[in-house]
Amino acid sequence: MGVFTPKSAALFITAGIGLFFYFRYEKARLLEEREKERASRQYGWPNVGGPFSLTTQDGKPFTEKDLLGKWSLVYFGFANCPDICPAELDKMTTVVNTVQKEHGDIFLPVFITVDPARDLPHRIGRYLEDFHPSFVGLYGDYDSTKAVCKKYRVYFSTPPSADPNGDYLVDHSIFVYLMDPNGHFVEAFGQATSEKDVTEKIEGAIAEWEKETGRKV
Structure with missing residues (x-):
């Protein structure tokens, strides 16, 4: 096994200290990467x-x-x-x-049709x-x-070949997407999310965005 000399002991201690700081650094780096990954998933x-x-x-x-x-x-969604x-x-x-009572005219609600065969612009308008009243309805070809x-x-x-006169229903994702003033995705609210929960989450997102950017819309 050899003799555990003072020199080898010093090397052992030095190596131990080095490994301690290395693993502490790696742990901090991994935590930082995990937080960035979490934020990326959250804001998408x-x-x-x-x-x-x-x-x-129009x-x-x-x-x-x-x-x-x-x-x-x-x-x-779709008009039918x-x-x-x-x-x-x-x-x-x-x-x-509700939100604009507190913050003023800072919101743009948008409806995008997933039924382009029937939902022409004039129909979306009606x-x-x-x-x-501030809703913007959007249409595009298939x-x-x-x-x-x-x-x-x-x-x-x-x-793609849907009959404009056909009587059919459209299956589609049911989410409301919140986008910030820079056009970045913040969160998606599902059908089960209540008006109160949506409002509270939006209020939180606005406060966080204003804190990070130092400005208001």
Whole structure:
């Protein structure tokens, strides 16, 4: 086994100290990477949203750049939806009204159709009259619709060859997406999330964004 001399003892202690600081550094690095990964999952900036090109209910072009400068609530649905879409749009209307009482006109509610065969711009305009007056309705052909849905990780079942006169329902993802004034994804609210919970989470997101950026919308 050899003799444990003072020199070997000193080397052993030095190596032990080095390993201690190395593992402490590695632990801190891993915790930092885990926190960054958690934040990436939470905010989803690389994964949700991005460039798109659609048309408003007034026939005007609309891209992701038109989301900048305000907080946005984005919902994908269709005008023939019997109950879920109207309920979610009502929820968005209530939330926007509540939040804007405190913060002013800082929100842009957006409806994107996943039924381009039937939901032409003029029809979307009529459909949105029952909800918040600042709603922007967006339409695109099938390829444009598919592209923006892919950006937002939205599933929809409308076939490319759908009959505009057909009586069919569309299966689709049911989420309201919160985007910050820089166009970054913050959170997705599911159907089961109450108006109160959505409002509280938005209030928290606004406070955090203002703290980080040092400015208000």
